[in-house]
Amino acid sequence: MSKEPVAVVGIGQTKHVAARRDVSIAGLVREAARRALEDAELSWADVDAVVIGKAPDFFEGVMMPELYLADALGAVGKPMLRVHTAGSVGGSTALVAANLVAARVHGTVLTLAFEKQSESNAMWGLSLPVPFQQPLLAGAGGFFAPHVRAYMRRSGAPDTVGSLVAYKDRRNALKNPCAHLHEHDITLEKVQASPMLWDPIRYSETCPSSDGACAMVLTDRAGAARAPRPPAWMLGGAMRSEPTLFAGKDFVSPQAGKDCAADVYRQAGVADPRRDIDAVEMYVPFSWYEPMWLENLGFAEAGEGWKLTESGVTELDGDLPVNMSGGVLSANPIGASGMIRFAEAALQVRGQAGEHQLERARKVLGHAYGGGSQFFSMWLVGAAPPQS
Amino acid sequence: MPEVLQAPLVVEFPFTRSLGPVQSAFLTGLREGVVLGVRTGDGRTLVPPVEYDPVTAEEISDLVEVAHTGTVTTWAWNHEPRRGQPLDTPFAWVLVRLDGADTALLHALDAPGPDAVRTGMRVRIRWAVERTGAITDIACFEPYDAEPGPPAGRQPGRHTGEFQNPLTGIVAPARLDYTYSPGRAQSAYIDALATQRTVGERCPSCRKVYVPPRGACPTCGVATSEQVEVGPRGTVTTFCIVNIKAKNLDIEVPYVYAHIALDGAGLALHARIGGIPYEEVRMGLRVEPVWTQGARYPDHYRPTGEPDADYDAYKELL
Amino acid sequence: MxxxxxxxxxxxxxxxxxxxxxxxxxxxxxxxxxxxxxxxxxxxxxxxxxxxxxxxxxxxxxxxxxxxxxxxxxxxxxxxxxxxxxxxxxxxxxxxxxxxxxxxxxxxxxxxxxxxSVRDVLTRQLDPYYVAPLWPDSIALAALQAQALIDAGHTDEPALAAVGARSRADATANPHAQLKGAVPQGGYVVRPLRTGDCPPxxxxxxxxxxxxxxxxxxxCERPAWIRGIDHRIEAHALGVRDLTDSPSARLAAEKAGAFERPVDTAELHAPFTAQEVILRRALRLGDDVRVNPSGGALAANPVMAAGLLRIGEAAARIHRGASDRALAHATSGPCLQQNLVAVLEGDPR
Incomplete structure (x- = not known):
């Protein structure tokens, strides 16, 4: 028995901001969900199940918040699943939802991911004082900066590459009304003049802390046939995990990321990602991760990813645009960030990305990662349904 | 085997919760001594008012004022109040359907004892002396033997939900107390540190030495147990220079946060580098621990003066 | 297929x-x-x-x-x-x-x-605006549910005590159980629930x-085939729900095919005695169904694992030939807000 093809027929996001002070947690998720349903021209009653994801519960101080959110998401009387796979959760959540359709358990599934970081602050949530451990750092930047240095050493990349990514993503964000950061006066010089926080990572090369939600309506072939706008078709999707820290771990290019991409490409019949894939929405919380992931995902040989960035290949008008939406560097509601990548990939192949729409977007990759560069989730979506 | 360690872990934060319009009206109303409900499409009145209809999922916002009196729909006698609960003397938890409402509100009932409480009994709100716009503005309920009636001086019915200085958010402090135990392997590691030794554990399968040990070899999924002393010297495999001061850390910036592969260890641990200008720290630098009196961990690592390690010698240990 | x-x-x-x-x-x-x-x-x-x-x-x-x-x-x-x-x-x-x-x-x-303190930790599951600030602990909420059930005439305190006693007696055959044998019913924790009505x-x-x-x-010599599995959630607020019933458990059971043929065994995730009464009614389990032969959550309730344990226990009975068709149930949230039902069968013997 082959799998049921999965289509994205509705996408909704909030305008991501530092603090949404006008809504409750329910109001925030509801806004994204309602927009996704409106995009699909469906009502709450058309949804068979809800799959929700977010990063640690401590961020909002609500344990298993899906219990409280059931009413707001029209889940009463329906199945509701809650996924948590650290930073990759937005992507994983979409894949769990897609499986419900692919397995023919449900016809139409609402999937949603969110974070309302303004309820606490991420620095606190990430740095709970665990006894007996030596406090050395606060926040994620210091954790990832040594890996960036390792990449620079290994690849010989010039130290300007990180600022090029930040400058590109912030300019892309100006074309995305949902992005958190709209830095209209951004210049490369400003990025390069921003303070060095965790050398080699500068302030402007880090992601903001955002409130936001993203939702998608996934459906089967019959649902796609009824959809008012072109669907995005899932051509491949996979998750891979490896341990947090282990002897022999390659933090610069984790094996789990390579394996995950390879699985997606196999499902989608992609032989050469650089040739066959038109664009990528990848999870880049610190700018240097763009060249690192370009290599990890097979778009460049090891040590060569920065050359794509430096030569403009990943610009909006480049040959392989990366993070057309502005990426995580321009909006980071943590739990939602992975789903936003998946959703932005789908918007591109649907031709619904507005000002940041690419001319050529037949196959676009959505990518998310989390934990200590250990949890990966990806999907490849296309404008045409999967063959076979 | 050394004793397994334990220590208190307090998880505490004053969460700042923004409110939607219906919640804002309800909580601001409580501050003003007004209890609001919300009307659903099928004409029921929900108190407390939720933002979305639990049956149809529609957004609902038609507010109505209900009475301060009501009827207990179920109850439970709580003879040992816990931290944070509405009363610190024995009380009944109650679900109360306020007059004018179709659903019940959870709160406390101040009553002399369980014999004084029953389902169906009449109660009324006892307001808190100082009200800020929170569910705790209702101090509790109290027995009230009278017929249903309108709130003093007002007729129940539609309410705009508009008040002077409406609330836009609440602060919800939450504290949970845990007793943290790091388990056998980490306890042994910390125990050895007390004698200024760094002791990892070897995987019986892949033979790699884990420092600090976490009880399992994460790649083989088997318990580690053979203890192996590593270091004390090691190699800086990668690092960053931290320039921002974290609120909860008493470390002057800038400082170097480094991955250090201790000699004999299968992977790097993380520590601070000192005894050298931060801009001179480099990958491959050879370092050794510096201990301070009474500290559980080395305060930092400093250069040994040995020649730098070859990149090839540590490139798998970043 | x-x-x-x-x-x-x-x-x-x-x-x-x-x-x-x-x-x-x-x-x-x-x-x-x-x-x-x-x-x-x-x-x-x-x-x-x-x-x-x-x-x-x-x-x-x-x-x-x-x-x-x-x-x-x-x-x-x-x-x-x-x-x-x-x-x-x-x-x-x-x-x-x-x-x-x-x-x-x-x-x-x-x-x-x-x-x-799991009683307090679980309060963080509740509506963060209207309910969590009151810190109503998990036993208090279960007690409100139990009282509603008593008021409705579906049970009484001796009947609840009997559920606990039967569970702990059955648990004597379960080497993994935490609380087994003759356990005193004890005093009220939150009335009407006594120590014996609560899980360890x-x-x-x-x-x-x-x-x-x-x-x-x-x-596996005798696999426990999942003939159906489904889960459903209810509204969150306790005050809008009928606490004496579990419509989400019933709906999940129906979707899982539980009502198509009788089961011989049921492993119910009912941490509190009164919840077993509610679930038995909602799931239409007759007196001939062996309920919680493992002792259930009243004998061992490791939170987050207790629901999976029910599926495991039901499957294990099929594996060893002690059951041919079993229902396994898991719950989550305050007062049975969310429920999962699986129907497991062994091949005919």
């Missing part, structure tokens, strides 16, 4: 009040080894891994990432995690197997209630292996 999927192996810890000598991974790892050993599979043979646990129970963010150390996720594995009871992790794994992407799945969950607080872990079709037959 839909793929046939079965529970082929089950393992659990001895459930205890405290496992302070072990970290989570140290507690979990022997269970993972045991469940693999029952099938002869190695970690690398598993097609998909899914777990369930809660950061709030552990008091640490991302706590599940360290538990992954016990799996041996190298080379990297296809893996996911739900912040829910392991029964829902099993549900996710079941859908993964249905797609044909994997033939086997490892499902595990664990919970250590001993580090914190404890730590534990459970693991299950699922396999599809012929793979299941290879791995």
């Amino acid at each position: 839909t793929r046939e999927i079965a529970v082929v192996a089950f393992a659990q810890t001895d459930h205890r009040r405290s496992t302070e000598e072990s970290s989570e991974v140290e507690m979990l790892m022997p269970v993972l080894h045991e469940v693999l050993a029952r099938t002869g599979l190695r970690a690398a043979d598993i097609g998909f891994t899914c777990s369930g646990s809660s950061d709030y129970l552990a008091g640490r963010a991302f706590s599940f990432t360290l538990a992954l150390d016990g799996v041996g996720a190298w080379p990297p594995i296809s893996e996911s995690h739900v912040e829910m009871d392991g029964a829902w992790a099993l549900y996710e794994a079941w859908t993964k197997l249905l797609t044909g992407d994997a033939d086997t799945a490892l499902v595990y969950s664990y919970g250590k209630s001993s580090p914190g 607080v404890g730590d534990g872990a459970a693991a299950v292996i699922l396999a599809a079709g012929d793979r299941a037959r290879e791995l």
